[in-house]
């Protein structure tokens with residue numbers, strides 16, 4: 209099969225060697241967990257538990273509000289202490305259910321094997337919704353919505369995303385090594401729901417062992433495993449679709465506009481666990497890496513503060529410079545280690561003080577390096593200039609809203625211009641003006 213190379217992109221050092229050999233280890237729960245009511249794209253869920261309620265692992269804590277919304281579930285057994293404004297990885301305080309951990313009970317029925325072979329498509333989608341499943345690659349878009357494309361947009365290609373192109377992160381890699389059968393079972397469920405002509409698992413060629421295992425395991429299933437050239441941001445939905453199908457998602461469009469559905473490998477496992485064991489999404493695999501003594505991959509109860517995970521990873525090797533949720537390219541820097549893991553947290557990267565440099569910013573020298581690497585074909589220097597001048601409409605016309613915030617432009621800029629920060633600010637302003 210001929211793969212297509214997208215224009216632009218970069219080859220940052222991947223630093224995956226720090227954690228790639230570390231087997232996924234369960235993390236004991238902290239004293240308190242903080243489960244935000246909003247962990248997904250769409251409307252926050254509405255709480256259905258009150259202060260002092262006794263909950264178990266897997267108890268549903270909230271209900272979805274509307275179609276693009278999912279519930280959250282308790283990751284521990286214990287007592288609800290209340291609904292409190294608490295730190296959120298998105299950078300502001302949001303309502304979270306605070307639970308004091310007591311005991312280790314699991315909600316009735318969770319874990320018991322069930323036969324889902326006769327379930328109707330609609331029943332499977334509803335079960336996935338009520339299990340609170342969202343895309344675990346970072347965007348946290350509700351999975352049941354993706355599995356319900358409009359009737360005039362049939363899906364002919366399902367792509368399971370095992371690219372994991374973001375430097376440092378290895379949680380998807382470990383899942384492919386340790387749980388290939390469950391990825392395939394989840395993929396088969398997606399295949400049953402969407403009935404595509406083609407199913408592909410895409411993995412970057414810097415993970416040859418994962419490619420080999422999945423090729424062996426999918427032999428005879430009709431699922432293809434393709435090796436993609438390692439180049440950031442290969443794992444972005446649009447670039448993955450282009451590499452595998454040659455189709456271009458139109459500006460402002462979604463994968464279903466070109467007959468594609470993309471889902472991360474971890475999400476495929478969550479789908480399988482929901483249908484086979486009735487297990488809601490209350491824990492996930494997180495890579496903790498960078499300046500910690502024991503970088504690794506951990507199975508973490510959702511709502512666990514980063515400080516607890518850093519302890520599990522042997523503590524910080526020096527003075528903390530930055531705590532980043534996600535990887536260095538697209539991750540979000542945090543103001544405190546109290547911030548909890550949410551469904552979209554694939555990794556936590558600790559940068560030490562001596563690794564964090566406050567760079568002097570110089571004027572743009574119009575070298576066009578940012579233009580050369582932009583995988584969306586944008587002109588980042590021009591868009592940045594327009595945003596800085598408050599010319600938001602013109603920035604929009606130049607494609608501001610199509611920026612995927614991959615950071616390639618800022619990575620290569622010799623003048624150290626904070627381009628991504630500028631685009632995020634610009635996008636916020638455009639959205640604000642659209643609401644007026």
Ligand code: SF4
Pocket residue numbers: 581582583584585586588610611612613614615616617618627628631
């Ligand atoms: S951050 Fe936006 S403008 Fe910069 S390279 Fe990525 S897509 Fe292009």
Ligand code: SF4
Pocket residue numbers: 571572573574575576577578579588589617620621622623624625
């Ligand atoms: S890479 Fe930096 S200096 Fe070069 S054109 Fe882009 S913004 Fe200007």
